[in-house]
Amino acid sequence: MEAGEEPLLLAELKPGRPHQFDWKSSCETWSVAFSPDGSWFAWSQGHCIVKLIPWPLEEQFIPKGFEAKSRSSKNDTKGPGSPKEKTLDCGQIVWGLAFSPWPSPPSRKLWARHHPQVPDISCLILATGLNDGQIKIWEVQTGLLLLNLSGHQDVVRDLSFTPSGSLILVSASRDKTLRIWDLNKHGKQIQVLSGHLQWVYCCSISPDCSMLCSAAGEKSVFLWSMRSYTLIRKLEGHQSSVVSCDFSPDSALLVTASYDTNVIMWDPYTGERLRLLHHTQLDPPMDDSDVHISSLRSVCFSPEGLYLATVADDRLLRIWALELKTPIAFAPMTNGLCCTFFPHGGVIATGTRDGHVQFWTAPRVLSSLKHLCRKALRSFLTTYQVLALPIPKKMKEFLTYRTF
Numbered sequence: 001m002e003a004g005e006e007p008l009l010l011a012e013l014k015p016g017r018p019h020q021f022d023w024k025s026s027c028e029t030w031s032v033a034f035s036p037d038g039s040w041f042a043w044s045q046g047h048c049i050v051k052l053i054p055w056p057l058e059e060q061f062i063p064k065g066f067e068a069k070s071r072s073s074k075n076d077t078k079g080p081g082s083p084k085e086k087t088l089d090c091g092q093i094v095w096g097l098a099f100s101p102w103p104s105p106p107s108r109k110l111w112a113r114h115h116p117q118v119p120d121i122s123c124l125i126l127a128t129g130l131n132d133g134q135i136k137i138w139e140v141q142t143g144l145l146l147l148n149l150s151g152h153q154d155v156v157r158d159l160s161f162t163p164s165g166s167l168i169l170v171s172a173s174r175d176k177t178l179r180i181w182d183l184n185k186h187g188k189q190i191q192v193l194s195g196h197l198q199w200v201y202c203c204s205i206s207p208d209c210s211m212l213c214s215a216a217g218e219k220s221v222f223l224w225s226m227r228s229y230t231l232i233r234k235l236e237g238h239q240s241s242v243v244s245c246d247f248s249p250d251s252a253l254l255v256t257a258s259y260d261t262n263v264i265m266w267d268p269y270t271g272e273r274l275r276l277l278h279h280t281q282l283d284p285p286m287d288d289s290d291v292h293i294s295s296l297r298s299v300c301f302s303p304e305g306l307y308l309a310t311v312a313d314d315r316l317l318r319i320w321a322l323e324l325k326t327p328i329a330f331a332p333m334t335n336g337l338c339c340t341f342f343p344h345g346g347v348i349a350t351g352t353r354d355g356h357v358q359f360w361t362a363p364r365v366l367s368s369l370k371h372l373c374r375k376a377l378r379s380f381l382t383t384y385q386v387l388a389l390p391i392p393k394k395m396k397e398f399l400t401y402r403t404f
Helices: 105-114 369-378 383-387 393-399
Strands: 009-013 032-034 040-044 049-054 086-089 094-099 125-130 135-139 144-149 156-161 168-173 178-182 188-193 202-205 211-215 221-225 231-235 242-247 254-258 262-267 272-278 296-301 307-312 316-321 329-332 336-341 347-352 357-361
Touching (some): 040 094, 049 094, 049 125, 156 202, 254 296, 262 296, 307 336, 383 393
Parallel strands (some): 202 242, 242 296, 296 336
Antiparallel strands (some): 094 125, 125 135, 135 144, 211 221, 242 254, 254 262, 262 272, 307 316, 316 329, 336 347
């Protein structure tokens, strides 16, 4: 889609007939994820099952007319050795999903050493966070279970790998802790982060691997150092539970989404609040029965860092441009719970309370040279380092995202 156009529904995946499990079983899609190289999509289907689907989707999922746009030429012909869809039975309801960065040469040796029976094809890993506090680590190419990480006392709600490829995994749980695991040391737990008073809903690691943000159903958001695993600061500003957070691709911005119907954009280095994105309803409610009708569920940055997507309880997927205070596009979606961008842009995946996954067109834009320069500089300069540069004030404001 061009900037300003409404997102179009590209495809929808629905779970098969629900399994007859005990009454605790549920079908929500709490998590969806693309592998960083864009070759796989993972979907927590409800009923303890994760589907691993090669990307781009097979023809049968895509409406006519979209094939050419959504498929890359190298994958147009599916050869006999091409990846096959996999079903991972996790034995427990799956809440969190995370792919490891890829490729990551050290891990290839790791799996070969510890798991000689695992074919040395690829080192792409999927971590699944489960209802009973366990984390299961799978090899994507083979669908084999590699590790079982134990430590959490309650639901593992979210997972995040360090983008550097060091195979450090962060988990967020309803037991009010975050835990740090080193998969290079056979899943050794290296740190427990305590301090939250509520269930931890979300964890996000900055792309430069320096910071970890955690949101835990509290009004404040915690920012931790990924070097010392200590608390850097609490970000105060929301009026209700914060449930989702994400860093911009250059680590210069942090967005948090709350039940208070707002997204706040922060400078994670200074703790300054840069922007408030308020989710007003398109149609006023018929009565005042539901004050939380615009409660937010999920927020995420686009891969080039110029857009945000948000999912709220008012049955809308919204797309925001970084420079504007109102959404540039809406799409109707019922019971949305999570959203994520395809790593190469152009597609947003959303998961719903009914166990469905929907794929939407997302804005395709050529980043301006100015933005590319800002992104390149901000990938290794903190806000304080930018402010110390001997350059004009206007340039400093642009580089620190204060020219909105």
